[in-house]
Amino acid sequence: MSAAGDPVPAVVDDAAEARKKQQEADYQKAKDAGFYDVTSPQATQLAAATEQDPGAEPLETPAWLSDAAIYAWDDTYGEVGEPNPALEKELYGTETHKISSYNNLDKFIVDVTCDEEGEPRLQPVRRFEEAGLHPVMEENVKLCKYSIPTPIQAYCIPAVLTGRDVVGIAQTGSGKTAAFLIPILSKLMGKAKQLCGPRPSDRNDRVTAEPLVLVVCPTRELACQIFDEARRLCYRTMLRPCVVYGGAPTKNQREQLEKGCDVLIATPGRLMDFMSNVNLLNLSRVKFTVIDEADELLSEGWEDIMEKLFEGGSTNVDGDNTYLMFSATFPRAARKMVREYMEDAVVKIKVGRVGSTNSQIKQNVVWVEQNMKQQALIDLIFAGGAQRTLVFVNSKMTCDMVDDFLYNKGLPVTSIHSDRTQREREDAMRAFRTGRTPIMVATGVSARGLDVPFIRHVINYDMPSTAHGGITEYVHRIGRTGRLGTEGLATSFYNDRNDDLGEDLVKILIETKQEIPDFLQDKVPEDQNTMFDGQGTDDESDDGFAVDDLNGGGFGGDLGGSGGFGDQGFTADDGFKADDGFKAEDGFKADDGFGDADDGNKMGSW
Numbered sequence: 001m002s003a004a005g006d007p008v009p010a011v012v013d014d015a016a017e018a019r020k021k022q023q024e025a026d027y028q029k030a031k032d033a034g035f036y037d038v039t040s041p042q043a044t045q046l047a048a049a050t051e052q053d054p055g056a057e058p059l060e061t062p063a064w065l066s067d068a069a070i071y072a073w074d075d076t077y078g079e080v081g082e083p084n085p086a087l088e089k090e091l092y093g094t095e096t097h098k099i100s101s102y103n104n105l106d107k108f109i110v111d112v113t114c115d116e117e118g119e120p121r122l123q124p125v126r127r128f129e130e131a132g133l134h135p136v137m138e139e140n141v142k143l144c145k146y147s148i149p150t151p152i153q154a155y156c157i158p159a160v161l162t163g164r165d166v167v168g169i170a171q172t173g174s175g176k177t178a179a180f181l182i183p184i185l186s187k188l189m190g191k192a193k194q195l196c197g198p199r200p201s202d203r204n205d206r207v208t209a210e211p212l213v214l215v216v217c218p219t220r221e222l223a224c225q226i227f228d229e230a231r232r233l234c235y236r237t238m239l240r241p242c243v244v245y246g247g248a249p250t251k252n253q254r255e256q257l258e259k260g261c262d263v264l265i266a267t268p269g270r271l272m273d274f275m276s277n278v279n280l281l282n283l284s285r286v287k288f289t290v291i292d293e294a295d296e297l298l299s300e301g302w303e304d305i306m307e308k309l310f311e312g313g314s315t316n317v318d319g320d321n322t323y324l325m326f327s328a329t330f331p332r333a334a335r336k337m338v339r340e341y342m343e344d345a346v347v348k349i350k351v352g353r354v355g356s357t358n359s360q361i362k363q364n365v366v367w368v369e370q371n372m373k374q375q376a377l378i379d380l381i382f383a384g385g386a387q388r389t390l391v392f393v394n395s396k397m398t399c400d401m402v403d404d405f406l407y408n409k410g411l412p413v414t415s416i417h418s419d420r421t422q423r424e425r426e427d428a429m430r431a432f433r434t435g436r437t438p439i440m441v442a443t444g445v446s447a448r449g450l451d452v453p454f455i456r457h458v459i460n461y462d463m464p465s466t467a468h469g470g471i472t473e474y475v476h477r478i479g480r481t482g483r484l485g486t487e488g489l490a491t492s493f494y495n496d497r498n499d500d501l502g503e504d505l506v507k508i509l510i511e512t513k514q515e516i517p518d519f520l521q522d523k524v525p526e527d528q529n530t531m532f533d534g535q536g537t538d539d540e541s542d543d544g545f546a547v548d549d550l551n552g553g554g555f556g557g558d559l560g561g562s563g564g565f566g567d568q569g570f571t572a573d574d575g576f577k578a579d580d581g582f583k584a585e586d587g588f589k590a591d592d593g594f595g596d597a598d599d600g601n602k603m604g605s606w
């Protein structure tokens with residue numbers, strides 16, 4: 001009772017009742033909008049992308065992604081193992097084809113530079129069947145439903161097959177993972193029986209892992225994704241892929257390594273842990289070292305690990321290690337490191353301008369004051385209807401807050417950030433991937449590499465600040481939609497706190513022929529033809545864009561040659577862009593201090 005004798009509990013009950021009613025109304029609204037409708041076209045499409053064959057014996061869901069099923073090679077096979085229908089369904093799903101807009105190589109401007117004198121010119125492969133792949137690889141590519149190579153694959157496959165070191169730069173979602181895995185694994189398949197590392201036997205029930213391929217990438221989710229691609233591409237061969245990453249128990253990963261490992265995918269921290277135990281992991285036989293999202297791994301904070309990989313740990317006993325680096329963006333500091341590590345004997349393949357986005361992604365930038373963001377978000381989500389949506393924020397706290405907010409609005413939402421346990425992170429990814437929760441809120445760290453089918457809408461609830469990745473992160477974030485050059489939508493909330501990003505943002509918008517909102521008009525450069533000039537050169541003002549200054553033809557429209565600079569006097573390259581005496585120093589030049597600041601994306605925190 002209050003002092004006045006009022007029955008307080010009744011007031012509390014009323015408030016609780018009102019809240020409950022509101023929640024029911026919100027849930028009903030989300031339901032009416034189709035977010036829980038499993039028969040909607042969107043839900044059906046999502047299910048098809050992940051569906052297992054209803055007739056097949058279901059495979060057990062692994063406790064950790066590192067324990068996911070891989071092809072179990074039996075020594076009684078000849079060179080090619082027997083098919084395993086249940087595993088096939090798990091690995092390749094039931095999708096009929098992979099939609100790709102990268103179907104006409106001639107539409108793309110591709111720069112290939114190569115310093116090796118006397119090496120044969122690099123001819124792109126236009127069809128997988130013409131690439132000289134191992135027959136099992138050809139079959140696995142078909143099972144993946146990859147009909148023709150994407151531009152980066154068209155050039156990277158012959159480069160790796162002819163034994164070159166490669167720096168590959170191509171837009172987000174353009175198939176860079178397969179660009180390195182297909183030729184590397186294909187090369188090894190023919191010799192797998194001679195080359196593969198030791199396997200447990202009756203006398204020895206565990207072995208030291210001696211991988212032939214080492215792939216290093218910055219995030220755990222990306223490592224698991226590359227592992228999945230390796231599981232698909234190693235199918236029916238003796239090559240055994242494994243993945244090691246932080247957060248999950250070392251025990252499971254150690255047990256996998258002890259069964260033998262030929263292809264190791266790793267995040268740097270866990271890799272270092274395992275490398276310190278020479279009875280568990282020995283890198284002296286590594287023939288291919290791949291650094292994925294190389295600019296991130298070559299940025300501040302990772303130097304020690306990278307140096308160890310390049311100079312010590314991964315030097316193989318035969319001295320025939322091939323190095324490959326990939327990313328969609330390559331700020332100057334990273335290019336300097338490339339120059340240090342990879343020296344001259346490297347083929348550089350660039351599809352379009354370095355750091356450019358897929359012009360099929362519609363980019364909307366809308367002015368939203370801080371205190372109006374939640375309302376703007378909910379309006380946007382309901383306006384878009386039930387579709388897979390990824391919302392980026394800048395902090396873990398905001399991530400939790402936006403997740404709660406959307407959940408309380410009755411929406412099926414999950415979230416992911418570095419303070420979550422690895423179990424929570426894997427569960428969140430699974431829920432998002434399968435479409436159970438088609439909305440995911442994430443800190444920017446998920447921007448790199450994440451490949452989830454049918455993300456229709458990326459929303460930058462917060463814009464990345466220049467101190468935390470800036471325009472580079474923006475490019476990676478919006479690249480989660482519009483994969484394989486397909487259409488996508490990115491909406492960014494902008495206000496005066498984002499002024500630091502304005503100029504770079506406007507350049508990207510102009511390049512991809514997007515609408516420039518009124519509030520950004522004052523950032524439009526006077527001379528748009530030269531707005532990227534000086535970047536990628538010795539000019540100390542380099543802000544992270546790296547246009548080609550090697551052959552004069554580095555700008556490129558990405559689709560149909562129509563994206564921005566493709567129209568400005570640069571003609572589409574018909575293939576190999578000059579083996580013209582390029583000097584490494586010209587392109588990958590000194591550090592100007594630019595660095596992707598640590599945004600919690602470093603080992604241990606993500």
Ligand SMILES: Nc1ncnc2c1ncn2[C@@H]1O[C@H](COP(=O)(O)OP(=O)(O)OP(=O)(O)O)[C@@H](O)[C@H]1O
Binds near residue numbers: 098
């Ligand atoms: N030749 C192909 N045809 C059709 N689909 C392909 C082909 N190659 C790869 N893919 C698919 O394209 C999608 C994107 O590939 P991937 O994740 O390797 O892109 P990426 O270039 O590494 O992107 P990001 O820069 O964002 O990491 C994947 O789902 C992959 O299975």
